[in-house]
Amino acid sequence: MSHMPANRPPKIQLTDVHKAFGPKVVLDGIDLTVGRGESVVVIGGSGTGKSVMLKCVLGLLTPERGSILVDGKEVVGMRSRERTQVMQKFGMLFQGGALFDSLKVWENVAFGLIQGRKMPREQAHEIAVDKLSQVGLAPSAGDLWPSELSGGMQKRVSLARAIATNPEIIFFDEPTTGLDPIMADVINDLIVKCVKELGATALSITHDMASARKIADRIAMLYKGKLIWIGPADEIDRSGNPFVDQFIHGRAEGPIKMELRA
16 A cells, blocks of 8 residues: 555556457556646557547446556446446546537536536526636627537537536547647647646547647557556657657657558
8 A cells, every 4th residue: 555645546547457349459458647637648549549548437448457546436347326426527528529419509518517417507507608718709609509610619619518517537539639730729728728727637638749748747658558658748759769759750660550451
């Protein structure tokens, strides 16, 4: 046992997490600790298992073995009532935004408050408008339908929804996918601002290095089911790891071989 105060375990702790789909091993013994108020970004190519790792923490997938602690509590195999309580700590920004077309923008933002917290609609509407202003959208945007918004505005709405319940932990799944570089930078700035304002802990996955550098305190690289490098974001250029170097510079040549299908 470590001598940390019993009431202050890390926010998230993965130990020796394994996940396979049939013969395909996706996570091959993952160890990762995310401290309170820390922003950790996991980078890696498409299909390397970044999303699978997030889904294991969220309890959407169950690892074959290993431990995942949230605030010191084991979530692997947790019963559904307890899981509901843990899920209330989480906010989530999904890849592509994943807004409900049939709900107005403010209802999308307030979804977790109305559905999850059973909050009265008027009160939820007030919070939604406040969260929209935090991501730079006017109250009038709340009355639009998602289909009336540009991609960048949809992403802002998704961010407002992710922070609406004042979560302790926010997951960002490829937050800048599909955005042009300038809008991506705007979203990265908003993520940093919103996470700091909430004092939240953030765990993100991305293959966008500009995004990783901007939002991470620490970066971890996932390759072939293992985290092959973990370190402070500002040290990634001096990782001394040829896999990391190849990835962050986007080089075709290097130890990571593209598996070309015949």
